[in-house]
Structure formats: C-alpha cells, structure tokens
Amino acid sequence: MFRSAFKTLALSTALLAAAPAGAVEDIAPLRVCADPGNPPLSDNKGEGFQNKIAEVLAKGLGTTLEYYWYPYYGRGLVRNTLTAGKCDVLMDVPSDFEMALTTKPYFKSTFVLVHRSDRRYEIGSLDAPVLKTLNIGVLQSSPAREALRAHGVLEKTKVQYVNFDSNSSTAEYPAKQVQAVVDGTLDAAETWGPIGGYYATRKKAPLTLLPMNTLDDGVPLEFAISLGVRRADKDLKQRLDRALDAHRDEIKAILVDYGVPLVRCAECVVSGDLPEHGPYTAIEKAHLDARRDAPQSSPSELAATKSRLAAGADASKELVDAVLGNDPDRVRYLLDHGADPDEIAGLDYNALQTAVREGHLAIAELLLERGAKIDLPDRSGWSPLTSAVYRNDAEMIDLLLRKGADKNRYGDSGWSPLAVAITYGDLARVKQLVDAGADVNASNNAGYTPLMFATAKRADDVLALLIERGAKVGAANRAGITSLMLAAAEDNVAAAKRLLAAGADAAARGADGRTALQIAREKRNAQVEALLGGRPNG
Structure with a gap:
C-alpha cells in the first residue's frame, strides 16, 4: 500500500480529454471507492473511520454519499476504480501517491510495534536484544518488516502473506496478527498505526504501542495521508481540500475516537502529538543480497507438511506455503509428490511468481530447474520478469533473463517488463533490460x-x-x-x-x-x- 507509485499513461490520456481549466463539474453524489471488509479502516457496514470521514465530507460538500466497494489490497486498485470510472475518491492514500491527484494531507501516522502490556518488553530501539528473541508478526510487503530486517530481526519473524480480497478471503484480514498478539500466540507484531490504535482504544485490548517512525533513519515509517482523485479532477480536489479544512474538528474527533496514532504534521489538516521523524536523508539502498533471506529448511515443517498431505491437503497450495517459507527441502518434497508449480494456488500467484515477489532467488532457480513455466502470468497479467522488475531485484531479473524469460511480453495487463522498469524502477533496470534485447x-x-x-x-x-x-x-x-x-x-x-x-x-x-x-x-x-x-x- 505504501510503495510510491507513478502515474500511468491511462491517467495522462485522461488529462488530454479533460475539460479546460475553470470548468465546473457537479459531484453529486460523492462516489467513494471503499474496501468492503477492512476494519477499522472501512467496511460495508459503514463502521470504519474512513466511512465516518467520508460521511462528513459528503455532508460538507452538500451532497449524498455513494460507495463502490473494492478490496484495497493487491494490484489494480486505481485501474479498477478511479481509472475505470467506478468512483471518484480513494480514501487514505499516501500524499505522494503519483497514480492520482491527492488532496492536502489530512493526517500523518506511523507504523507501530504492538505487544501485550503485561509482557513489559524493554524496546528502546530496533537494535534492542529482546527483539531477536520474540515471535514477531510481520506483513509480507511492509516497510516495517524491511526496517526490522535491516536491524537483524529475521529469524523468528512470522510473515503474513497479504494480498487480501475482503470479498472472499476474510481469514487473512490485515489485523490478523494484532489479534494474535492479543490472544498470546504471537509476542509482538508490526502494523499500520490506525490498526494497532483501534485495538488498544476501541477494543480495549491490553496492548502497548511503540511508534516506529523515529526508530530507523533508512526506511520511512511515517506517512502523510490524503484523499486521491483522478488527475483530471482538479475541481473535485479543491472542493475536498476546502471540506477538509472546514470540518477539521469533526475529522480530528473521528481519528482520536478510533485511536489513530497522530504524528505532528504542520502541513496536515489534523496534527498530532507524536514526534515526527522529519525528512529522510538520501541513503543508498542496500543491495538486495544483503537483506535477502537465506533459504532455510525446517524438518518440523516438513513433517507437518507430510501430515497435512496425508490428511488430504492440496499439494499445490502447500507448495506456495513452502515457497513463502523459503524452504527448499519442502519445495523439493512437494514437487516430488504431485504439486503443480504452475497452479495459482494462492489468491493471485503460483509458486514461481511467489518466489519472485518474495525475492527468494534460490527457490526461483529450483522451480525453474524443475519445469516451472517462466512466463506464466499472475491473475493481474504480470509475468515473473515483470514482477522482478517492479521489485527492482537485479539478480532475479538476471536469473529470469538467463533462463529465457520473454523481455517484451505485455500480456493482458498492458505492462511489459520495460514499461514497469520505466514507471516504477530506475535507469539501471531500464538499461539492464535494453542491454538484454528488450524492444x-x-x-x-x-x-x-x-x-x-x-x-x-x-x-x-x-x-x-x-x-x-x-x-x-x-x-x-x-x-x-x-x-x-x-x-x-x-x-x-x-x-x-x-x-x-x-x-x-x-x-x-x-x-x-x-x-x-x-x-x-x-x-x-x-x-x-x-x-x-x-x-x-x-
């Protein structure tokens, strides 16, 4: 959710077709793109804080509120909502989100580390020795996970793989690991501040929240949050800005009521009391090898896998889990016992696609050696090479190119590896592909x-x-x-x-x-x- 993204050409084309500056467009009703099942942010019962703020804004604009329900996790959010014309406003996007025109930031929050208050851990920094002894829940693509890894907190982390479809996969909701901390099955978990704050405030869970934004200087962990509209909808953006200012007190009351950790923010509509990290100095991004998890086989996990297979578990789903676990012995065993490396057994990805997205280089090579199809797209139409480029993983790109990946495949998604390198990557990745023969x-x-x-x-x-x-x-x-x-x-x-x-x-x-x-x-x-x-x- 918090990876900085750049505008797509579909939005640039929308600019060409937009009305001349100064044109006024009615916005009745206010059509909000909202997640139907991601509490405490949003749900189709209208009980999330985003829902409450949307109601305030619609009233402030003198119009009614309509929702277009669409899961916020996974790819294609902007393409399938704003760009498709299904709705007009995305709630809670980073203020530097370049796939949309953003309003002024209306609050700033931070990732937090949560643990039960009765555990009384001494955690003054991400280098605290106790962190390496705890079972800590982390989200697959979270910047907080990246910060923990950079401080050597790796061995006992439990990764939750979130490509959450709130219409069909309610068991994998993003707050799952926070609930596990409450239940005592995890010692701690990193999470986006509004989720942790809701559990501690509204649900009265016995949790201590440690704001992470001032604990690391290399990975941004605080984010100013705005509303997003189509880049051509400048009039709507201005109206929303005025409504945010006019209803500052109501919006702050909602955020406080839901326990949202509010960071000091001079440019935000609502400022908080938590210390702000401030600008991050330009730090050279570490080579992926330095923070790439080493493959690690677990005899106990292999035994558990064998038991599940004997009880009728799906071998292909088990294979995706083994890939997520970066466990080569389990991967080999499952491939030897009927797992299909090409089956999309998770929400959107097969085994190779999962290995690429996780950066598991050795597992990806193993799967290719065992016959995985190198160009098979995921459900969004992205090939493994396209995903490797998006991840800016030079070594994974080299592996896939050496194994014969199609350098020019656009597919149904409309994105080729080169297009993604240009839009989401940098000159080095573009040159890597062009030097390899990309058209x-x-x-x-x-x-x-x-x-x-x-x-x-x-x-x-x-x-x-x-x-x-x-x-x-x-x-x-x-x-x-x-x-x-x-x-x-x-x-x-x-x-x-x-x-x-x-x-x-x-x-x-x-x-x-x-x-x-x-x-x-x-x-x-x-x-x-x-x-x-x-x-x-x-």
Missing part, C-alpha cells in the same frame, strides 16, 4: 510505447537512453497521441525539448485533430506552448 518500440494493445511511459514518468535520463537505442519519437498510440502530445499535456518542458531535438513532428495531429501546441494551449501550459511556437513565455 524499445514494443507497444501494448492501446499503442503505448516505452517512450510514452518515460514521458509520462518525466524520466529524462530514460528518455535519452531510449532515443539513443532507437525509439521512434513519432510513434502514436491508438488515439493518435504521441509522446510530444503527452509532454504538452503536462507541461513537461525537458521531454518536449528532447523529443523535438530528436525529430518529433510538432505538426502531427491526434485522432481528434489537435496538435501538441493546441493541447498545451488548452491546458494553459505556457512553457511548452512557447517552446512549440505559441505565445511568448512570460
């Missing part, structure tokens, strides 16, 4: 090319590399939109200059007959307009 002109079904993804990302260094490697600057998508038109729509002067220098045709027209200059003029993007020969800048 710099391959387009998805909508006609978007890598050059268009780079323009939308404002990645000038990537744009330069793609042009150097032969990217066609005049390529247009199925709507006739070129990279230069995308640059014009978002006043991306650097991209426009580079594209023009490489021979982009400023006179080219899209399917609607507009040129890049006309688009820049309609969007009131003065700098690109001047560059394209329009009115003088200034």
